[in-house]
Amino acid sequence: MRLLHVIGIGAGDPDQVTVAAVKAMNEVDVFVLIDKGSAKQELVDVRTRILDEHVRRPHRVVEFVDPPRDRTPRDYDAAVDTWHEARARALGDLLAAEPDDAVGGMLVWGDPSLYDSTLRVVDRVRARLDDPFEVRVTPGVTSPSALAAAHGTVLNRVGEPVLTTTGRRLREDGVPDGVDAVVVMLDSDCGFLALPDWHVHWGANLGTPDAVVLAGRVSDVGEEIMRARADLRRRAGWVMDTYLVRRPIGR
Ligand SMILES: C[S@@+](CC[C@H](N)C(=O)[O-])C[C@H]1O[C@@H](n2cnc3c(N)ncnc32)[C@H](O)[C@@H]1O
Incomplete structure:
Protein backbone atom coordinates (compact mmCIF):
# COMPACT_ATOMS: atom_id res chain seq x y z
CA MET A 1 0.00 0.00 0.00
CA PRO A 139 -9.40 16.25 11.06
CA GLY A 140 -12.96 15.67 12.26
CA VAL A 141 -15.44 17.31 14.64
CA THR A 142 -14.56 16.14 18.17
CA SER A 143 -17.15 15.10 20.74
CA PRO A 144 -16.24 18.10 22.99
CA SER A 145 -16.96 20.37 19.98
CA ALA A 146 -20.27 18.57 19.41
CA LEU A 147 -21.06 18.89 23.15
CA ALA A 148 -20.32 22.64 23.26
CA ALA A 149 -22.42 23.19 20.12
CA ALA A 150 -25.34 21.14 21.45
CA HIS A 151 -25.41 23.32 24.58
CA GLY A 152 -24.57 26.53 22.72
CA THR A 153 -21.77 27.16 25.19
CA VAL A 154 -18.04 27.87 25.35
CA LEU A 155 -15.78 25.31 27.03
CA ASN A 156 -13.45 27.81 28.77
CA ARG A 157 -14.17 30.89 30.83
CA VAL A 158 -12.67 34.09 29.31
CA GLY A 159 -8.94 33.56 28.84
CA GLU A 160 -8.93 30.50 31.15
CA PRO A 161 -7.61 26.99 30.45
CA VAL A 162 -9.80 23.94 30.06
CA LEU A 163 -8.57 20.48 31.01
CA THR A 164 -9.61 17.52 28.89
CA THR A 165 -9.35 14.22 30.71
CA THR A 166 -10.88 10.79 31.20
CA GLY A 167 -13.29 9.49 33.81
CA ARG A 168 -10.53 7.28 35.18
CA ARG A 169 -8.12 10.19 35.70
CA LEU A 170 -10.85 12.38 37.19
CA ARG A 171 -11.59 9.60 39.70
CA GLU A 172 -7.92 8.98 40.52
CA ASP A 173 -6.56 12.56 40.50
CA GLY A 174 -9.57 14.78 41.20
CA VAL A 175 -9.53 18.28 39.69
CA PRO A 176 -6.11 19.95 39.91
CA ASP A 177 -5.87 23.31 41.70
CA GLY A 178 -6.37 26.25 39.40
CA VAL A 179 -8.52 24.32 36.94
CA ASP A 180 -12.07 25.64 36.72
CA ALA A 181 -13.34 23.82 33.63
CA VAL A 182 -12.91 20.15 32.80
CA VAL A 183 -14.11 18.18 29.78
CA VAL A 184 -14.45 14.51 30.66
CA MET A 185 -14.57 11.67 28.14
CA LEU A 186 -14.53 7.88 28.47
CA ASP A 187 -16.46 7.90 31.73
CA SER A 188 -19.08 5.22 32.27
CA ASP A 189 -19.35 6.02 35.99
CA CYS A 190 -20.78 9.56 35.99
CA GLY A 191 -17.69 10.93 37.78
CA PHE A 192 -19.29 14.39 37.96
CA LEU A 193 -21.36 13.10 40.90
CA ALA A 194 -18.28 13.65 43.08
CA LEU A 195 -18.57 17.41 42.37
CA PRO A 196 -22.07 18.24 43.67
CA ASP A 197 -21.60 22.06 43.66
CA TRP A 198 -20.21 22.19 40.15
CA HIS A 199 -22.20 22.95 37.00
CA VAL A 200 -22.37 20.19 34.41
CA HIS A 201 -23.15 20.26 30.68
CA TRP A 202 -23.72 16.61 29.70
CA GLY A 203 -24.36 15.08 26.28
CA ALA A 204 -24.78 11.51 25.15
CA ASN A 205 -24.89 9.94 21.67
CA LEU A 206 -24.50 13.45 20.28
CA GLY A 207 -25.24 13.83 16.60
CA THR A 208 -27.44 10.73 16.51
CA PRO A 209 -31.27 10.72 16.55
CA ASP A 210 -31.11 9.46 20.17
CA ALA A 211 -28.94 12.32 21.46
CA VAL A 212 -29.70 13.55 24.98
CA VAL A 213 -28.34 16.75 26.56
CA LEU A 214 -28.84 17.96 30.11
CA ALA A 215 -27.29 20.81 32.11
CA GLY A 216 -27.46 22.24 35.61
CA ARG A 217 -25.91 22.06 39.07
CA VAL A 218 -24.71 18.49 39.63
CA SER A 219 -26.73 18.19 42.85
CA ASP A 220 -29.87 19.17 40.89
CA VAL A 221 -29.43 17.16 37.65
CA GLY A 222 -27.01 14.36 38.57
CA GLU A 223 -29.67 11.73 39.18
CA GLU A 224 -31.64 12.76 36.12
CA ILE A 225 -28.49 12.29 34.04
CA MET A 226 -27.94 8.82 35.49
CA ARG A 227 -31.54 7.86 34.66
CA ALA A 228 -31.25 9.34 31.16
CA ARG A 229 -28.02 7.40 30.63
CA ALA A 230 -29.57 4.08 31.68
CA ASP A 231 -32.66 4.76 29.59
CA LEU A 232 -30.56 5.61 26.53
CA ARG A 233 -28.57 2.39 26.87
CA ARG A 234 -31.85 0.43 26.85
CA ARG A 235 -33.24 2.33 23.84
CA ALA A 236 -30.17 2.73 21.64
CA GLY A 237 -28.13 -0.26 22.86
CA TRP A 238 -25.03 1.90 23.44
CA VAL A 239 -24.03 5.08 25.22
CA MET A 240 -21.11 7.42 24.59
CA ASP A 241 -21.21 10.53 26.74
CA THR A 242 -19.03 13.57 27.24
CA TYR A 243 -19.47 16.32 29.79
CA LEU A 244 -18.09 19.70 30.80
CA VAL A 245 -17.92 20.52 34.51
CA ARG A 246 -17.34 24.08 35.73
CA ARG A 247 -16.32 25.11 39.20
CA PRO A 248 -18.90 27.38 40.84
CA ILE A 249 -17.82 31.04 40.61
CA GLY A 250 -15.99 32.26 43.71
CA ARG A 251 -14.93 28.80 44.95
C1 LIG B 1 -12.25 6.60 22.37
S1 LIG B 1 -12.89 8.21 22.66
C2 LIG B 1 -12.90 8.86 21.05
C3 LIG B 1 -13.01 10.35 20.98
C4 LIG B 1 -13.02 10.90 19.55
N1 LIG B 1 -11.76 10.68 18.90
C5 LIG B 1 -13.40 12.36 19.50
O1 LIG B 1 -12.68 13.14 18.83
O2 LIG B 1 -14.44 12.73 20.05
C6 LIG B 1 -14.58 7.80 22.96
C7 LIG B 1 -15.23 8.84 23.85
O3 LIG B 1 -15.60 9.96 23.07
C8 LIG B 1 -16.79 10.52 23.56
N2 LIG B 1 -17.79 10.47 22.47
C9 LIG B 1 -17.62 9.95 21.25
N3 LIG B 1 -18.72 10.09 20.49
C10 LIG B 1 -19.62 10.73 21.26
C11 LIG B 1 -20.96 11.17 21.05
N4 LIG B 1 -21.58 10.97 19.89
N5 LIG B 1 -21.60 11.79 22.07
C12 LIG B 1 -20.97 12.02 23.26
N6 LIG B 1 -19.72 11.61 23.50
C13 LIG B 1 -19.04 10.98 22.53
C14 LIG B 1 -17.20 9.69 24.78
O4 LIG B 1 -16.66 10.32 25.93
C15 LIG B 1 -16.52 8.38 24.49
O5 LIG B 1 -16.30 7.66 25.68
Whole structure:
Protein backbone atom coordinates (compact mmCIF):
# COMPACT_ATOMS: atom_id res chain seq x y z
CA MET A 1 0.00 0.00 0.00
CA ARG A 2 1.37 3.46 -0.86
CA LEU A 3 -0.90 5.78 1.10
CA LEU A 4 -3.16 5.50 4.13
CA HIS A 5 -5.79 8.15 4.83
CA VAL A 6 -6.77 8.45 8.49
CA ILE A 7 -10.03 10.36 8.37
CA GLY A 8 -11.93 11.95 11.27
CA ILE A 9 -15.66 11.53 10.66
CA GLY A 10 -17.11 13.52 13.56
CA ALA A 11 -18.89 12.25 16.65
CA GLY A 12 -21.95 10.67 15.03
CA ASP A 13 -23.78 13.21 12.86
CA PRO A 14 -23.30 12.32 9.16
CA ASP A 15 -23.82 16.03 8.36
CA GLN A 16 -20.71 16.84 10.40
CA VAL A 17 -18.45 14.90 8.05
CA THR A 18 -16.30 17.65 6.49
CA VAL A 19 -15.84 18.33 2.77
CA ALA A 20 -12.14 17.49 3.23
CA ALA A 21 -13.12 14.12 4.72
CA VAL A 22 -15.40 13.38 1.76
CA LYS A 23 -12.58 14.25 -0.68
CA ALA A 24 -10.16 11.99 1.19
CA MET A 25 -12.71 9.12 1.26
CA ASN A 26 -13.05 9.40 -2.50
CA GLU A 27 -9.33 8.65 -2.96
CA VAL A 28 -9.55 5.36 -1.07
CA ASP A 29 -9.49 1.88 -2.66
CA VAL A 30 -9.86 -0.10 0.55
CA PHE A 31 -11.39 0.99 3.85
CA VAL A 32 -10.38 -0.78 7.02
CA LEU A 33 -13.22 -0.69 9.53
CA ILE A 34 -12.39 -1.70 13.06
CA ASP A 35 -14.90 -4.16 14.51
CA LYS A 36 -15.02 -3.78 18.30
CA GLY A 37 -17.55 -6.55 18.90
CA SER A 38 -21.32 -6.71 18.59
CA ALA A 39 -22.00 -4.11 21.34
CA LYS A 40 -20.35 -1.52 19.11
CA GLN A 41 -22.00 -2.76 15.92
CA GLU A 42 -23.98 0.48 15.73
CA LEU A 43 -20.69 2.40 15.43
CA VAL A 44 -19.60 0.20 12.51
CA ASP A 45 -23.03 0.76 10.95
CA VAL A 46 -22.60 4.55 11.21
CA ARG A 47 -19.31 4.25 9.32
CA THR A 48 -20.93 2.05 6.66
CA ARG A 49 -23.75 4.60 6.24
CA ILE A 50 -21.19 7.40 5.83
CA LEU A 51 -19.42 5.43 3.09
CA ASP A 52 -22.72 4.68 1.32
CA GLU A 53 -23.66 8.34 1.42
CA HIS A 54 -20.36 9.95 0.42
CA VAL A 55 -18.20 7.59 -1.61
CA ARG A 56 -18.82 7.65 -5.35
CA ARG A 57 -16.02 5.39 -6.61
CA PRO A 58 -15.50 1.64 -6.45
CA HIS A 59 -13.99 0.59 -3.15
CA ARG A 60 -13.71 -2.38 -0.86
CA VAL A 61 -14.36 -2.62 2.85
CA VAL A 62 -12.41 -4.99 5.05
CA GLU A 63 -13.28 -5.49 8.69
CA PHE A 64 -10.46 -5.53 11.18
CA VAL A 65 -11.37 -7.50 14.28
CA ASP A 66 -9.84 -5.80 17.28
CA PRO A 67 -7.68 -8.14 19.41
CA PRO A 68 -9.11 -8.64 22.93
CA ARG A 69 -8.00 -6.20 25.61
CA ASP A 70 -7.43 -6.72 29.34
CA ARG A 71 -10.04 -4.37 30.87
CA THR A 72 -8.95 -4.84 34.49
CA PRO A 73 -5.16 -4.81 34.34
CA ARG A 74 -2.85 -4.29 37.31
CA ASP A 75 -0.57 -2.18 35.14
CA TYR A 76 -2.77 -0.04 32.85
CA ASP A 77 0.05 1.38 30.68
CA ALA A 78 1.64 -2.04 30.12
CA ALA A 79 -1.75 -3.56 29.20
CA VAL A 80 -2.41 -0.78 26.67
CA ASP A 81 1.08 -1.24 25.21
CA THR A 82 0.50 -5.01 24.79
CA TRP A 83 -2.87 -4.33 23.17
CA HIS A 84 -1.44 -1.72 20.76
CA GLU A 85 1.31 -4.17 19.78
CA ALA A 86 -1.27 -6.89 19.04
CA ARG A 87 -3.33 -4.39 17.02
CA ALA A 88 -0.25 -3.25 15.08
CA ARG A 89 0.62 -6.88 14.20
CA ALA A 90 -2.92 -7.64 13.04
CA LEU A 91 -3.31 -4.37 11.12
CA GLY A 92 0.15 -4.77 9.54
CA ASP A 93 -0.79 -8.24 8.25
CA LEU A 94 -4.05 -6.92 6.86
CA LEU A 95 -2.42 -3.95 5.06
CA ALA A 96 0.44 -6.12 3.73
CA ALA A 97 -2.14 -8.18 1.84
CA GLU A 98 -3.16 -5.11 -0.22
CA PRO A 99 -1.59 -4.28 -3.62
CA ASP A 100 1.50 -1.99 -3.62
CA ASP A 101 -0.30 0.88 -5.35
CA ALA A 102 -3.47 0.74 -3.22
CA VAL A 103 -4.74 3.67 -1.17
CA GLY A 104 -6.14 2.68 2.21
CA GLY A 105 -8.51 4.54 4.50
CA MET A 106 -9.37 4.32 8.17
CA LEU A 107 -12.40 6.22 9.50
CA VAL A 108 -11.89 7.51 13.02
CA TRP A 109 -14.72 8.55 15.32
CA GLY A 110 -14.52 12.28 16.12
CA ASP A 111 -10.97 13.42 15.43
CA PRO A 112 -7.88 11.18 15.35
CA SER A 113 -6.00 13.54 17.71
CA LEU A 114 -8.25 12.97 20.73
CA TYR A 115 -8.33 9.73 22.77
CA ASP A 116 -7.89 7.56 19.73
CA SER A 117 -5.04 5.11 19.20
CA THR A 118 -5.30 4.72 15.41
CA LEU A 119 -2.33 7.00 14.64
CA ARG A 120 -0.18 5.39 17.35
CA VAL A 121 -0.95 1.92 16.01
CA VAL A 122 -0.34 3.05 12.41
CA ASP A 123 3.06 4.45 13.52
CA ARG A 124 3.93 1.04 14.93
CA VAL A 125 2.95 -0.65 11.67
CA ARG A 126 5.11 1.81 9.68
CA ALA A 127 8.08 1.32 12.02
CA ARG A 128 8.20 -2.36 11.03
CA LEU A 129 8.42 -1.63 7.29
CA ASP A 130 11.56 -0.84 5.19
CA ASP A 131 9.59 1.40 2.84
CA PRO A 132 6.53 2.52 4.81
CA PHE A 133 3.40 3.92 3.23
CA GLU A 134 2.58 7.64 3.57
CA VAL A 135 -0.07 8.71 6.12
CA ARG A 136 -2.44 11.65 5.58
CA VAL A 137 -4.72 12.80 8.40
CA THR A 138 -8.01 14.62 7.89
CA PRO A 139 -9.40 16.25 11.06
CA GLY A 140 -12.96 15.67 12.26
CA VAL A 141 -15.44 17.31 14.64
CA THR A 142 -14.56 16.14 18.17
CA SER A 143 -17.15 15.10 20.74
CA PRO A 144 -16.24 18.10 22.99
CA SER A 145 -16.96 20.37 19.98
CA ALA A 146 -20.27 18.57 19.41
CA LEU A 147 -21.06 18.89 23.15
CA ALA A 148 -20.32 22.64 23.26
CA ALA A 149 -22.42 23.19 20.12
CA ALA A 150 -25.34 21.14 21.45
CA HIS A 151 -25.41 23.32 24.58
CA GLY A 152 -24.57 26.53 22.72
CA THR A 153 -21.77 27.16 25.19
CA VAL A 154 -18.04 27.87 25.35
CA LEU A 155 -15.78 25.31 27.03
CA ASN A 156 -13.45 27.81 28.77
CA ARG A 157 -14.17 30.89 30.83
CA VAL A 158 -12.67 34.09 29.31
CA GLY A 159 -8.94 33.56 28.84
CA GLU A 160 -8.93 30.50 31.15
CA PRO A 161 -7.61 26.99 30.45
CA VAL A 162 -9.80 23.94 30.06
CA LEU A 163 -8.57 20.48 31.01
CA THR A 164 -9.61 17.52 28.89
CA THR A 165 -9.35 14.22 30.71
CA THR A 166 -10.88 10.79 31.20
CA GLY A 167 -13.29 9.49 33.81
CA ARG A 168 -10.53 7.28 35.18
CA ARG A 169 -8.12 10.19 35.70
CA LEU A 170 -10.85 12.38 37.19
CA ARG A 171 -11.59 9.60 39.70
CA GLU A 172 -7.92 8.98 40.52
CA ASP A 173 -6.56 12.56 40.50
CA GLY A 174 -9.57 14.78 41.20
CA VAL A 175 -9.53 18.28 39.69
CA PRO A 176 -6.11 19.95 39.91
CA ASP A 177 -5.87 23.31 41.70
CA GLY A 178 -6.37 26.25 39.40
CA VAL A 179 -8.52 24.32 36.94
CA ASP A 180 -12.07 25.64 36.72
CA ALA A 181 -13.34 23.82 33.63
CA VAL A 182 -12.91 20.15 32.80
CA VAL A 183 -14.11 18.18 29.78
CA VAL A 184 -14.45 14.51 30.66
CA MET A 185 -14.57 11.67 28.14
CA LEU A 186 -14.53 7.88 28.47
CA ASP A 187 -16.46 7.90 31.73
CA SER A 188 -19.08 5.22 32.27
CA ASP A 189 -19.35 6.02 35.99
CA CYS A 190 -20.78 9.56 35.99
CA GLY A 191 -17.69 10.93 37.78
CA PHE A 192 -19.29 14.39 37.96
CA LEU A 193 -21.36 13.10 40.90
CA ALA A 194 -18.28 13.65 43.08
CA LEU A 195 -18.57 17.41 42.37
CA PRO A 196 -22.07 18.24 43.67
CA ASP A 197 -21.60 22.06 43.66
CA TRP A 198 -20.21 22.19 40.15
CA HIS A 199 -22.20 22.95 37.00
CA VAL A 200 -22.37 20.19 34.41
CA HIS A 201 -23.15 20.26 30.68
CA TRP A 202 -23.72 16.61 29.70
CA GLY A 203 -24.36 15.08 26.28
CA ALA A 204 -24.78 11.51 25.15
CA ASN A 205 -24.89 9.94 21.67
CA LEU A 206 -24.50 13.45 20.28
CA GLY A 207 -25.24 13.83 16.60
CA THR A 208 -27.44 10.73 16.51
CA PRO A 209 -31.27 10.72 16.55
CA ASP A 210 -31.11 9.46 20.17
CA ALA A 211 -28.94 12.32 21.46
CA VAL A 212 -29.70 13.55 24.98
CA VAL A 213 -28.34 16.75 26.56
CA LEU A 214 -28.84 17.96 30.11
CA ALA A 215 -27.29 20.81 32.11
CA GLY A 216 -27.46 22.24 35.61
CA ARG A 217 -25.91 22.06 39.07
CA VAL A 218 -24.71 18.49 39.63
CA SER A 219 -26.73 18.19 42.85
CA ASP A 220 -29.87 19.17 40.89
CA VAL A 221 -29.43 17.16 37.65
CA GLY A 222 -27.01 14.36 38.57
CA GLU A 223 -29.67 11.73 39.18
CA GLU A 224 -31.64 12.76 36.12
CA ILE A 225 -28.49 12.29 34.04
CA MET A 226 -27.94 8.82 35.49
CA ARG A 227 -31.54 7.86 34.66
CA ALA A 228 -31.25 9.34 31.16
CA ARG A 229 -28.02 7.40 30.63
CA ALA A 230 -29.57 4.08 31.68
CA ASP A 231 -32.66 4.76 29.59
CA LEU A 232 -30.56 5.61 26.53
CA ARG A 233 -28.57 2.39 26.87
CA ARG A 234 -31.85 0.43 26.85
CA ARG A 235 -33.24 2.33 23.84
CA ALA A 236 -30.17 2.73 21.64
CA GLY A 237 -28.13 -0.26 22.86
CA TRP A 238 -25.03 1.90 23.44
CA VAL A 239 -24.03 5.08 25.22
CA MET A 240 -21.11 7.42 24.59
CA ASP A 241 -21.21 10.53 26.74
CA THR A 242 -19.03 13.57 27.24
CA TYR A 243 -19.47 16.32 29.79
CA LEU A 244 -18.09 19.70 30.80
CA VAL A 245 -17.92 20.52 34.51
CA ARG A 246 -17.34 24.08 35.73
CA ARG A 247 -16.32 25.11 39.20
CA PRO A 248 -18.90 27.38 40.84
CA ILE A 249 -17.82 31.04 40.61
CA GLY A 250 -15.99 32.26 43.71
CA ARG A 251 -14.93 28.80 44.95
C1 LIG B 1 -12.25 6.60 22.37
S1 LIG B 1 -12.89 8.21 22.66
C2 LIG B 1 -12.90 8.86 21.05
C3 LIG B 1 -13.01 10.35 20.98
C4 LIG B 1 -13.02 10.90 19.55
N1 LIG B 1 -11.76 10.68 18.90
C5 LIG B 1 -13.40 12.36 19.50
O1 LIG B 1 -12.68 13.14 18.83
O2 LIG B 1 -14.44 12.73 20.05
C6 LIG B 1 -14.58 7.80 22.96
C7 LIG B 1 -15.23 8.84 23.85
O3 LIG B 1 -15.60 9.96 23.07
C8 LIG B 1 -16.79 10.52 23.56
N2 LIG B 1 -17.79 10.47 22.47
C9 LIG B 1 -17.62 9.95 21.25
N3 LIG B 1 -18.72 10.09 20.49
C10 LIG B 1 -19.62 10.73 21.26
C11 LIG B 1 -20.96 11.17 21.05
N4 LIG B 1 -21.58 10.97 19.89
N5 LIG B 1 -21.60 11.79 22.07
C12 LIG B 1 -20.97 12.02 23.26
N6 LIG B 1 -19.72 11.61 23.50
C13 LIG B 1 -19.04 10.98 22.53
C14 LIG B 1 -17.20 9.69 24.78
O4 LIG B 1 -16.66 10.32 25.93
C15 LIG B 1 -16.52 8.38 24.49
O5 LIG B 1 -16.30 7.66 25.68
